[in-house]
Structures are given as C-alpha cells and as structure tokens.
Amino acid sequence: MIHPTAIIDTKAELASDVEIGAYSVIGPEVTIASGTRVGAHVVIEGPTAIGKNNRIYQFASLGAAPQDKKYAGEATRLEIGDNNTIREFCTFNRGTVQDAGTTRIGNDNWIMAYVHIAHDCQVADHTILANNSSLAGHVHIADYAILGGFTLVHQFCKIGAHVITAVGSVIFKDVPPYVTASGYDASPHGINAEGLKRRGFSAERIAAIKRAYKTLYRASLTLEEARAALDEQREDAADLDILLEFLMTSTRGIIR
Secondary structure, three states: OEOOOOEEOOOOEEOOOOEEOOOOEEOOOEEEOOOOEEOOOOEEOOOEEEOOOOEEOOOOEEEEOOOOOOOOOOOOEEEEOOOOEEOOOOEEEOOOOOOOOEEEEOOOOEEOOOOEEOOOOEEOOOOEEOOOOEEOOOOEEOOOOEEOOOOEEOOOOEEOOOOEEOOOOEEOOEEOOOEEEEEEOEEEEEEOHHHHHHOOOOHHHHHHHHHHHHHHHOOOOOHHHHHHHHHHHHHHOOOHHHHHHHHHHOOOOEOO
C-alpha cells in the first residue's frame, strides 16, 4: 500500500491499510489511522494525527510549522479527524503555544484545492471550504459552514454553524449562525434557507430563524436590544440557542 518511492520516517505510525502515493514524505511523529489514502507528492510533518478514511490528494502540505514570527520551534500539533476530503495543494499548519497549541479539523469535511488553514484554526464537522479559501490564524469554523471560493477570513474571526459565504468574500468580523454573507468587507444578506432545507429543517424552524434574522438585522435595534428580543424568541425556537451563544461569545463583533 506504500509506493516504493515514498519516504516514511521510522518514527511515523501508519495503520496497516494506509495508502501512500509516489514521492510522498511522511515525517516523524505522524500517525495515520485505518483507511486513509495519501496521494503522490504529499508532505506530512509532525506532530500530526490523521484519523480514519481520509482522502488526501496530491501536492498537499500538512503539519508544517506555523507562519507566525513568534513561533520558536515549540512542539505544537495538527489534528485531522475522520472521513475528510483534502484536495490538491492544501496547506494546513500546526498550532502555536500562544493559543491551544493545536490546529484541528474535525470529521466529514470537504476541503477543495489550494485551501489554506493557518495555525490554531478550529474547523468543526461537515464543512465545505471551496477552492482558494484561506483562514488566517485562530479562526473557528462551526458545523455545516460553507465558504465560497476565494473567501478570506481574518485572524480570530468565527464563522457560525450553517453559514454560507459568497465567492470572493472577505470576512473581518464574526458571522453569526445561519447567515448568508458576501462582499468586501462582508455584510449579511439573509439566511441560508436552502442549506437548512437540505439538512432537514422544517418550514417552521426556518421561519423562526428568519424572524430572528429580522430582529438582529432589520429591526433597528442595538445589539444588546436584539439579544434581549432573541432571548424571548428562543423559548419557542431551540435553534436560536446557538445563535444567542454565538452573540454572547463574539470577541470581534458581528457583521452588520
């Protein structure tokens, strides 16, 4: 399952059925679990842990040192979960000791060509990062978020669950759950209703989220006033819990 031209460090740990393509280099302190396939000319540096059934395409670079001037060789990590697709020329960097020390990608993510995930980013599950999307350091991406091609996300920003961004969006502030965002810098343009339908949200649930969006963005309320109104609305709409939690924990402020 390992091409004879691949270079595997003796300190790497690979499950017996892992596939490694031609001319790939797997460094020390790299672990790769069962069912994962690594294409040709891939470089994986450690410490990096890769889970089960991932498909990593040719020319990806995973686990390299963070692009941070403060980095001084500390033993930080990259962790990748299960069932991810990582396409050509992706670059994922390890974390820094100034944050959690670990860059994490969860499960079932679809990550297209030329995507960059910088140090200390936290990408959850079931996301789609389209071609040439770039995450600066310390960015958090929640479940089912979709970033359109060439979306750029400023450091420390958070992208909420079920968000979708248009092609070429530039994100300087946090994007709350369910919101559709586009532009430079990005602004809100309604909710991701089609995505919610595809994930099984009922018409009633989507209507409650639309009402919450109007409260947050169309009612001419301050953010504090909108939070209070949303707190009342969530008594009949559990989907607003993650929206309110997001608003309470935002540190960069939200797009408005």
